[in-house]
Structures are given as structure tokens and as C-alpha cells.
Amino acid sequence: MAEQRTFNPLVQGSRPWGGTTGGAARETSGVSYQHLLVEHDGPVSTITLNRPEKRNALALDVMQELTAALREAGEGEATGVIIAANGPVFSAGHNFGDMAGASLHDARRLFEVCTEMMDTVQSIPQVVIARVHALATAAGCQLVATCDLAVAADSAGFALPGGKGGLFCHTPLVAVARNVGRKRALEMALTGDTIDAATAVEWGLINKAVPDDELEAVTADLLARATRGSVASKALGKRAFYAQVGMDQSAAYAYAMEVMANAALTADAQEGIAAFLGKRRPIFTERP
Numbered sequence: 001m002a003e004q005r006t007f008n009p010l011v012q013g014s015r016p017w018g019g020t021t022g023g024a025a026r027e028t029s030g031v032s033y034q035h036l037l038v039e040h041d042g043p044v045s046t047i048t049l050n051r052p053e054k055r056n057a058l059a060l061d062v063m064q065e066l067t068a069a070l071r072e073a074g075e076g077e078a079t080g081v082i083i084a085a086n087g088p089v090f091s092a093g094h095n096f097g098d099m100a101g102a103s104l105h106d107a108r109r110l111f112e113v114c115t116e117m118m119d120t121v122q123s124i125p126q127v128v129i130a131r132v133h134a135l136a137t138a139a140g141c142q143l144v145a146t147c148d149l150a151v152a153a154d155s156a157g158f159a160l161p162g163g164k165g166g167l168f169c170h171t172p173l174v175a176v177a178r179n180v181g182r183k184r185a186l187e188m189a190l191t192g193d194t195i196d197a198a199t200a201v202e203w204g205l206i207n208k209a210v211p212d213d214e215l216e217a218v219t220a221d222l223l224a225r226a227t228r229g230s231v232a233s234k235a236l237g238k239r240a241f242y243a244q245v246g247m248d249q250s251a252a253y254a255y256a257m258e259v260m261a262n263a264a265l266t267a268d269a270q271e272g273i274a275a276f277l278g279k280r281r282p283i284f285t286e287r288p
Contacts, residue, residue, distance in 0.1 A: 031072060035062045037086070038069050043227065044220075045073040045081045045126075052087020058117075058139045059095035060110055067117045074124030079227040079234075081124070082219060083147060084131040090156065093138025093172070111171055114139060118146045118175065122242050125235030125288040127226045131219040132156045132206070135194070141205075142172035145179045148238065149226060150206040151219045152197040158205060164192035178245075179205050230268035232286035 028039055037048040047069045049056040058066075073081045085091060098110050121128050121143070130144045132152040137159045144150050144158065152158075160176060162169035169189050177185035180203040188195065197209035210218045227234065240259045244252040263269055268286040275282035 031068070033065050033069060035059075036065050036069055038072070040073075040076060040078060043077075043079045044223065045076060045078040047073065047081065047083050049083075049085035049091060052085075052089070054095070055089040055092035056085045056087060056140070057092045057095040058114065058143070060098050060113060062095075063113050063117045067113070067120050070117070070120045070124055070128075074120075074126060078126055079231050080223040081126045081128045082131050082223065083121075083128065083143065085133065088134055089140075090132050090134045090136040091140025091143060092135075093140045093142075093161075099167075114142075114171060118142065121146045122148070123239075125231070125238065127223060127234065127238070129219060129223050129226070130206075131215060132197075133212070133215055135159070137161050137194075138169050138172050142169075142175045145172075145175035145205060149222060151208045151210060151215065151222060152200060152206050153212040153215045154197050154209055155212055156197045156200075156209070157194040158188075158197075158200050159192060159194040160189045161192040161194075163188075163190045176205065179203075230272065230282075230284040230286060232266065232284070232288050233263065233268050233272075235288040236263055 028037075031038065035049070035051045037046075037050045039046045039048075047066065049062070049066075051057070051062065056062075070081070094110070094114070099107060102110070127149065128147045130147040130150040130152075132144055132150060133156060134153070135157045136144050138161060141158045141160060144152075160169040160172050162172075173185055173189050176188060179185075180188070184203050187193075195203070195205075197206065200206045201209045207222065208218060236259070240256060244255050247255065266286060268282075268284045271284060272282045
């Protein structure tokens, strides 16, 4: 049996990734989660929302667990993370029960925890991909938009339904607008209407829409292609992308130029250059 790793969700230290070898054993997480299933299989960690009776709503305790699971994966050996879900809905977004009668302090805390979870998706060094099999609404849609990559089944749908009710989707709109642009983001938020997976691809919310029975295979293939090469270089690239994407162009170029100049001196970069010039396969050894 594979060795179980322990994890303290209160500790956010960053330890070096360990290397993986062929035939790595599949193992469940060494941490006990109430609302998630977490599995580590060689280079891939899969975190599955597992509260189908509640439509995988992102209740406070669910978001805290998901943040902890992402941090566990971020400190582990995997090079890619899949976020998936069980049941008829990918995620229905925030749990209204957490907000009913809430004080301003409690409401603010709820959205702070949500923002921390979203930030964690983008701050861990691994490529994070959403595997969306069904409807993703409000904060569930926000989670998909926050992931580095996303693949959805043809039967999936996406919505910011607050526009139909009494609580506008303010925070989900932050992530969605950074994917689809202002007019389309406001159309989703103001109308509250659901868009299908094909439209989500056209608008840039997800990467691919595929037949339902091909969802797992296509997700795995995209993740495999997105994680090849130097994992240290990839981790730096992810971090730099999110740092510069909100800057104006001159600031973005200044930042990216400095990052790339320093990156060019790293061992993996020099190995890649030497391998290209020597017409051989590179051997990358660096870890974030």
C-alpha cells in the first residue's frame, strides 16, 4: 500500500515537490474530508465535490475543505489537479443557508473564505483543470472560471443567476469577466440565463465542450499536454501570468521581461536550450 501523507490544513508551508516514478500507486488522501473525495494518482490529484444531495453548494465548510485539499495537492507530488463533482449538478454556488439572517461580519467572512479558495486555485504551482459534467451556477461558475483550464460535457451549463433574484452575483462576476469580456459577462449576470457548453467555449469561459462519455478522457489528455515539460518553469509561468494579466501593457512587459530574464538562467531553461541545440531530449530536474 502506498504511504499515506499527513497534512495540517492550518499550515501553509511550501515544501519542494517530490519526483514521481513509473507505476506510481493510486492513493486516497491521508486527510479526512467530509464533503470531498481526494485521490492522488501519480502525476494527477483529483478533488471531487461529493455533496450531491446539496447540489454541491459551496457552503462555508465545503469551501474550507476545498481550500485545504488544494493546499495539500499544492504541496504534493502531482503536476496537475482536476476539480470534479459527483451528482446531477457540478455546483449550485453559495449556500443561501449561510447567508439567511447573517450579520455583516458573517457575510463578509463567507466571501473572504470564498475569495481565499479561488486565490488558492491560482496560487498553487500545479495546473488546475475543471472537469464539468453538469450545471455550474453562481460561485460554481466562478470556480470553473477561476481554474487554469476547463473542459465540460456537452450537457453542462453555466449561469450567474443572481440577475433573476435579489442578490447579484458580484464576486462570481470578477472571475467570469476575466474570461469572457465585459459585454458577455454582463449579459450572463444581468439576465441570469444559462449558457450551454458550446456557447461557453465560444465565449472563452471553458476550453472544450465534448460528448458526455468523452469528458474524462479529454480532460486527462488536455491536462497531460498542459503539464509536460519542466514543472518548475510551468509553475513560474502560471504565477507570472496571473501577476501580469491585470496590469496595463507597459507594466506587464516590464514585469514579464524581468521574470523571463531571470528564468533564462535557471537550470531547466539552460537544459532545454542545450537539448534543443544538441538535438536531444531534455532532462528537467528542478522543482518549485
